[in-house]
Amino acid sequence: MENCCMKTKMRSEEEKKALINRLSRIEGQIRGIRGMVEKDAYCADILIQASAVSAALGSFNKELLANHIRTCVSDDIANGGGEKVDELIELLAKLLK
Numbered sequence: 859m860e861n862c863c864m865k866t867k868m869r870s871e872e873e874k875k876a877l878i879n880r881l882s883r884i885e886g887q888i889r890g891i892r893g894m895v896e897k898d899a900y901c902a903d904i905l906i907q908a909s910a911v912s913a914a915l916g917s918f919n920k921e922l923l924a925n926h927i928r929t930c931v932s933d934d935i936a937n938g939g940g941e942k943v944d945e946l947i948e949l950l951a952k953l954l955k
Contacts, residue, residue, distance in 0.1 A: 881918065884918065890907060
């Protein structure tokens, strides 16, 4: 995204902790896959673990998207704006490719 570094979003400590915990688990899974490659694990076993990482990342994205809609988008609508709705439509188009 071209605007990813220009905007910020204040998150509650609870939300931030939940997102970071998910990312930490994903990071651990990635390290595990790297170890499997280094130890010449069987291709199918690595692919199963890689699929689990993809699913975990998908769950992370769903949680983050839901939080975005509940906060950023709904706040924008409540304040009479429409910019975040347009942004959401563009975001969904990118995510659903």
